Amino acid sequence: PFTYNPLITGLFAKGFLKKVEALQLVMENEGIMPTVVTYNAMIHGLLQSGHVEAARLKFVEMRAMGLLPDVITYNSLLNGYCKAGNLKEALWLLGDLRRAGLAPTILTYNILIDGYCRIGDLEEARRLKEEMVEQGCLPDVCTYTSLMNGSHKVRNLAMAREFFDEMLSKGLQPDCFAYNTRIRAELALGAASKAFQLREVMMLEGISSDTVTYNILIDGLCKTGNLKDAVDLQMKMVSDGLQPDCITYTCLIHAHCERGLLREARKYFNKMVSNRLPPSAVTYTILIHAYCRKGNLYSAYGWFRKMLEQGVEPNEITYNVLIHALCRTGRTQLAYRHFHEMLERGLMPNKYTYTLLIDGNCREGNWADAMRLYFEMHQNGIHPD
RNA sequence: CUCUGUUAACGA
Numbered sequence: 001p002f003t004y005n006p007l008i009t010g011l012f013a014k015g016f017l018k019k020v021e022a023l024q025l026v027m028e029n030e031g032i033m034p035t036v037v038t039y040n041a042m043i044h045g046l047l048q049s050g051h052v053e054a055a056r057l058k059f060v061e062m063r064a065m066g067l068l069p070d071v072i073t074y075n076s077l078l079n080g081y082c083k084a085g086n087l088k089e090a091l092w093l094l095g096d097l098r099r100a101g102l103a104p105t106i107l108t109y110n111i112l113i114d115g116y117c118r119i120g121d122l123e124e125a126r127r128l129k130e131e132m133v134e135q136g137c138l139p140d141v142c143t144y145t146s147l148m149n150g151s152h153k154v155r156n157l158a159m160a161r162e163f164f165d166e167m168l169s170k171g172l173q174p175d176c177f178a179y180n181t182r183i184r185a186e187l188a189l190g191a192a193s194k195a196f197q198l199r200e201v202m203m204l205e206g207i208s209s210d211t212v213t214y215n216i217l218i219d220g221l222c223k224t225g226n227l228k229d230a231v232d233l234q235m236k237m238v239s240d241g242l243q244p245d246c247i248t249y250t251c252l253i254h255a256h257c258e259r260g261l262l263r264e265a266r267k268y269f270n271k272m273v274s275n276r277l278p279p280s281a282v283t284y285t286i287l288i289h290a291y292c293r294k295g296n297l298y299s300a301y302g303w304f305r306k307m308l309e310q311g312v313e314p315n316e317i318t319y320n321v322l323i324h325a326l327c328r329t330g331r332t333q334l335a336y337r338h339f340h341e342m343l344e345r346g347l348m349p350n351k352y353t354y355t356l357l358i359d360g361n362c363r364e365g366n367w368a369d370a371m372r373l374y375f376e377m378h379q380n381g382i383h384p385d
Numbered sequence: 386c387u388c389u390g391u392u393a394a395c396g397a
Contacts, residue, residue: 040386043388107388113390145390147390177390210391218393248392250394285395286394288395289394318394324395
């Protein structure tokens with residue numbers, strides 16, 4: 001197991017799901033018993049790649065083998081459910097952890113607090129923070145970073161600042177993540193100058209801006225209408241010795257597309273490729289969207305094709321963009337084809353997808369299809385508005 | 386040997 005466990009972790013990190021299954025068989029054949037750590041590594045890997053159900057099955061499997069899950073097993077699964085926004089299941093699991101005679105750790109609390117922050121339930125997040133103190137776990141910089149992010153989510157800048165100050169008052173030293181989180185909140189909630197001030201503070205504290213800091217600032221400038229400053233900052237980033245990454249370029253591509261500067265956007269795309277940075281699904285979706293909006297479906301499909309050729313998987317947003325453009329131009333049948341494609345890829349259409357298709361069908365007078373979609377949406381637990 | 390926090394895209 002000491003040889004196999006790190007191997008399993010490594011394979012998951014590289015996204016080699018099939019090889020992990022193969023390795024599990026090899027272990028069985030050689031009579032090597034998996035340990036709790038083996039399962040923890042597998043559960044974690046499955047969750048990282050979004051396979052919550054498969055992870056749960058591993059959890060069941062390990063218990064069936066007589067292995068007792070430890071706090072790490074629970075924390076991993078808890079994190080998976082929290083990330084998926086399934087706090088109900090997470091709470092049930094927390095009960096299970098306690099029933100198993102285990103005590104939650106600071107990570108257990110941080111995971112749950114982060115889960116509540118992500119769904120915007122700061123009341124519950126706060127309550128858990130108090131509970132963790134009562135249980136003798138002191139909130140750390142990670143706890144406060146989640147709380148600041150949650151405050152940002154509910155657009156409460158004052159609250160984000162309070163959490164930051166409280167962190168300082170507890171004698172905790174904010175790290176780069178904590179500063180970046182606060183800076184992003186300041187920028188997004190209308191306090192750009194405070195954001196830049198904080199970057200100075202951060203430097204004085206001996207924490208240098210990293211790529212994420214720059215990306216947050218560049219994106220913030222783009223979104224407050226300062227495209228030129230954003231471009232300048234990107235150049236400053238390079239002169240400061242930091243390499244722009246895929247996200248840096250994607251922010252700039254998006255900003256240019258929004259302003260209809262598609263030529264410039266393409267220039268950034270080419271620059272990113274020539275810097276050996278592979279464009280992501282987000283990058284392609286932005287370009288597809290820009291051409292669709294312009295009414296140039298031909299070019300939009302050119303990008304879609306390129307994306308597929310490069311082996312970049314389209315996601316639900318990519319399909320929503322295409323479906324939107326097709327429905328709007330009265331090509332509901334073609335839109336429908338994409339709808340099926342997305343199901344084949346295991347992507348879940350959301351409320352927006354259904355609405356687009358229902359609207360398209362209604363416009364063309366296909367009431368039967370529209371009604372069928374409506375019921376299908378209901379069956380999938382999506383409530384119309 | 387395994388568990389937590391920060392950045393980009395659709396919005397009818």
